Amino acid sequence: MALADLARTDLAAFADAQRAAYAELKAKGLKLDLTRGKPSPEQLDLSERLLSLPSGHTAADGTDVRNYGGLAGLPELRAIFAELLGTSVGNVVAAGSSSLTLMHDTLVQALLYGRPNSVEPWGVEDVVRFLCPTPGYDRHFALADRLGIELIPVPMSDDGPDVDVVASLVADDPTIKGMWLVPTYANPTGSVCSDEVARRLASMPTAARDFTIMWDNAYAVHHLTEVETTTPDIITLAAEAGNPDRVVVFASTSKITFAGAGVAFLAGSEATVGAYLEGLGYYSIGPDKVNQLRHVEFFGDAAGVRAHMAQHRELIAPKFAAVQRVLTERLAEHGIAEWTDPAGGYFVNLDVLDGTAKRVVALAGEAGIALTPAGSAFPYGEDPRNRNIRLAPTLPPLAEVEAAMDGVATCVLLAAAEELLG
Numbered sequence: 001m002a003l004a005d006l007a008r009t010d011l012a013a014f015a016d017a018q019r020a021a022y023a024e025l026k027a028k029g030l031k032l033d034l035t036r037g038k039p040s041p042e043q044l045d046l047s048e049r050l051l052s053l054p055s056g057h058t059a060a061d062g063t064d065v066r067n068y069g070g071l072a073g074l075p076e077l078r079a080i081f082a083e084l085l086g087t088s089v090g091n092v093v094a095a096g097s098s099s100l101t102l103m104h105d106t107l108v109q110a111l112l113y114g115r116p117n118s119v120e121p122w123g124v125e126d127v128v129r130f131l132c133p134t135p136g137y138d139r140h141f142a143l144a145d146r147l148g149i150e151l152i153p154v155p156m157s158d159d160g161p162d163v164d165v166v167a168s169l170v171a172d173d174p175t176i177k178g179m180w181l182v183p184t185y186a187n188p189t190g191s192v193c194s195d196e197v198a199r200r201l202a203s204m205p206t207a208a209r210d211f212t213i214m215w216d217n218a219y220a221v222h223h224l225t226e227v228e229t230t231t232p233d234i235i236t237l238a239a240e241a242g243n244p245d246r247v248v249v250f251a252s253t254s255k256i257t258f259a260g261a262g263v264a265f266l267a268g269s270e271a272t273v274g275a276y277l278e279g280l281g282y283y284s285i286g287p288d289k290v291n292q293l294r295h296v297e298f299f300g301d302a303a304g305v306r307a308h309m310a311q312h313r314e315l316i317a318p319k320f321a322a323v324q325r326v327l328t329e330r331l332a333e334h335g336i337a338e339w340t341d342p343a344g345g346y347f348v349n350l351d352v353l354d355g356t357a358k359r360v361v362a363l364a365g366e367a368g369i370a371l372t373p374a375g376s377a378f379p380y381g382e383d384p385r386n387r388n389i390r391l392a393p394t395l396p397p398l399a400e401v402e403a404a405m406d407g408v409a410t411c412v413l414l415a416a417a418e419e420l421l422g
Contacts, residue, residue, distance in 0.1 A: 002335030003416055015417035021410050022363065030368035032404040037187070037346035038395040039255055039312075046311050047257040053294035065289035071277055073263075074292045081265050083302040084221055085251055086233040092267045093276065095287050099252035099264040100139060103214060106248055106266070107147055109279045110177070110212070116245045116271035118210040122177055131169060131179035133161040135349060135377035135388050137187040140180040140216065151379035152176070156186065160193030163200045170206040178212035184231045185219040188349045188377050188390040190342025198232035203241035213238075215249045219345040221309045222255060224317050228306070229344060235268060244269040248276075253295065255346065256309065263287075263295055319393040319401045323348050326402060330409035336416040339391075348391040349377075350408075356415040357386045363411040369404050 003011065057066050060076045072078070073094025082089040095102055111123035122128050130144050134153040141151055152169065155162040161181060170176050181201075183193035193201075201213060213234070220231050238246045245268070253262035266276060299305050324341055327350070331337045336353040352360055357374035364371050372390045375383035391408075393401045 001333070003413075003420055004335060008421070011417060011420055015414070015421060018410060018414040018417055022367065022414050025367045025407050025410050028368070030403065030407065032368060032396060032400050032407070033370045034392050034396070034401075034404055034408075035370050035372050036395070037255070037392045039259055040315065040395050040397070042315050043255075043312055043394070044258060046308065046315075047298070050257060050261075050294050050298050053297045054290065055297060057290070057293070059289065059293060059296075063289070065293045068285045070286045070289055071281060071284065072273075073287055074289055074296060077263065077292045077296050078265075080296070080299055080302050080305065081251065082267070084305060085217060085249060085265070085267055086231060087235050087249070087267055091235055091249075091269070091273060092265055093273055094292055095264045095266060097252070097254070097260065097262050097264060097288075097291075099216065099218065099250040099254070099266075100143070102250055102264050102266045103140070103216065104143055104147075105280070106214070106276065107144065107149070109276065110210075111147060113275075113279065115210040115212055116269075116275050122210075125175070127175045129173070129176045131161070131166060131176060132379045133179070133181060133186070134379065135188055135390070136180060137182060137216070138372075138376040138381075140214070141379045144180070145380065149177075153379050154179075156189055156191055158189075158191050160186075160191060160197035161201075163197045163204075167200065167204040170204065170208070170211060172207055174207040176206075177208050177210065178214060180214050180216065182216050182218055183234070184217060184229060185222060185342055185345030187218070187345065188340075188347035190340045190345050190347065190349065192229055192343075193232060195232045198234050199237050199241075202234060202237035202243060202246060211246060213247045215247050217249055217251045218255070220251060221305060222346065223309065223313055223344045224320055225313075225343050227343065239269065245271050248272055256305065256312075257295065257298070261291065263292055316394050319396075319398055320348065322398060322402050323391060323393050323405050326405035326409060330406065331412060334413065334416070337412055346392060346394055348393065350389040350391055350412075351387045352389060352412050353416040353419055354385045354387050356412075356419050357383060357389050359415040359418070360389060360408070360411045363415060364408055367407055367411070369407045369411075371408070 078092040079089045114121045129150040133156040249267035252264040340349040375381045
């Protein structure tokens with residue numbers, strides 16, 4: 001029976017039982033962490049061979065990778081990830097280790113110099129706003145806020161952002177210069193942008209002629225099942241719609257090889273790539289091509305990346321299954337929580353009883369279970385319903401994931417009972 005349907009005396013007894021369970025939980029002295037989507041040591045071990053590569057120092061075209069130059073990155077590595085991102089090699093730049101850095105650079109260049117189709121730099125305008133599909137990636141929101149960009153939340157659905165809301169907002173407001181989007185296995189909902197939604201985003205009329213979609217394809221190959229979901233070819237869709245410069249695509253190997261020593265990618269139209277490289281040329285004389293060559297040798301081709309990610313799936317899929325099992329066993333019958341069952345990515349999105357997310361996170365913290373702060377997946381950290389919690393089960397060992405989720409469930413039940421009792 002749902003907790004909300006219990007008689008008050010029965011609900012009080014249930015709350016007492018949860019307080020006792022919580023006391024037992026605290027007595028265990030746990031120290032568990034579900035805060036960030038990090039690869040586990042076992043996942044990082046899959047790429048250990050990188051440390052013995054490259055076997056030489058000459059790229060396919062004869063370039064000595066130890067030297068300056070090659071601002072766009074090694075063509076052979078760009079070709080591998082062009083295939084994985086569903087675009088052409090000429091649209092792709094292979095850069096340093098962080099896609100978030102590429103996003104920062106893209107926004108800074110837009111603020112200082114404008115985008116390829118801008119009338120003037122964004123920074124000279126009184127107000128610059130960005131749409132933020134919500135729940136979404138906290139670092140996207142924090143980065144834009146840091147640069148003085150105002151954040152506007154829009155609902156996130158199973159097939160991507162609510163495109164009707166997006167189209168309505170951008171049609172008449174020239175201060176809305178862009179939007180964030182993780183199109184495949186979105187952080188934290190696991191949503192996948194459909195072809196239909198992508199096509200509308202690429203073609204919708206916008207009051208700002210330089211409206212830009214920051215298409216962060218961070219989890220393009222991070223499948224949790226044998227079904228490999230493909231991402232819409234947004235670059236081609238935008239070009240066909242007459243808006244070739246609307247999209248900037250980002251990706252990286254951060255959760256594929258070594259999180260701190262991978263390769264990041266930027267992709268877009270010829271004008272987008274050209275403008276980015278022109279700006280980059282003032283503060284870089286080329287990326288770490290030695291690291292890029294070792295990745296080329298390690299993967300071989302796009303099929304090598306897919307095979308490597310299948311090994312990742314074998315390690316983390318049981319952890320996601322454990323999250324589903326524990327939440328279902330502990331919470332499903334009580335009607336006080338909903339959660340996603342993603343087909344890929346790194347997160348599970350947990351919505352608890354309205355008004356209780358902060359209490360759940362606090363209770364878990366006191367019991368030694370670290371969770372991302374409630375509201376983190378919303379612009380400015382403000383969840384209007386105080387119900388959303390992001391779960392990141394990849395880093396801890398399976399047994400710790402199970403223990404942490406059992407503890408989280410106890411906290412969810414206790415917080416809900418307290419809230420219903422008033």
